Amino acid sequence: MSGRKNSRKNILRSPGHVSGMQWSPEQRRITQKYRSLEDIPPGERRYKCYTCHTIVDSSPCPKCGETRLQVLCPLDHCQCSHEIIARIEYCPLCGSPVCPDCGSHDVVQISRVTGYLQDVSGWNAGKQQELKDRVRYQLS
Secondary structure, eight states, X not given: OHHHHHHHHHHHHOGGGOSSOOOOHHHHHHHHHOSSGGGSOGXXXXXXXXXXXXXXXXXXXXXXXXXXXXXXXXXXOOXXXXXXXXXXXXXXXXXXXXXTTTOOSOOOOEEOTTSSOEEXXXXXXHHHHHHHHOOOOOOO
């Protein structure tokens, strides 16, 4: 069972696995250089402020003074013009949901798995992984 779990993790991190996304050569280089956000050296990191959502290079946030900053995934360009999309992909570097058309991490994923529409970011890690592992079929 543990070998199966590791193979899923490797598949998730493989940029070629993300079926709907067309990652740029620069994005592919980043996923080969770094395997997770923790691998990015502090000097190369960018951060997103929890309070004002500004993208900054260091702590504290120069706009509002907030010291709690989220490490920004280098594959995220922070701009998505889509309102509603029918499917979702996952970032090969940080595992976050991304827009399958543009690659932006600025998405909210909702699902009806629990019987009503709900933001899946509030689910526990096991339930979120179960959603990622689901296979969707097209009826022809």
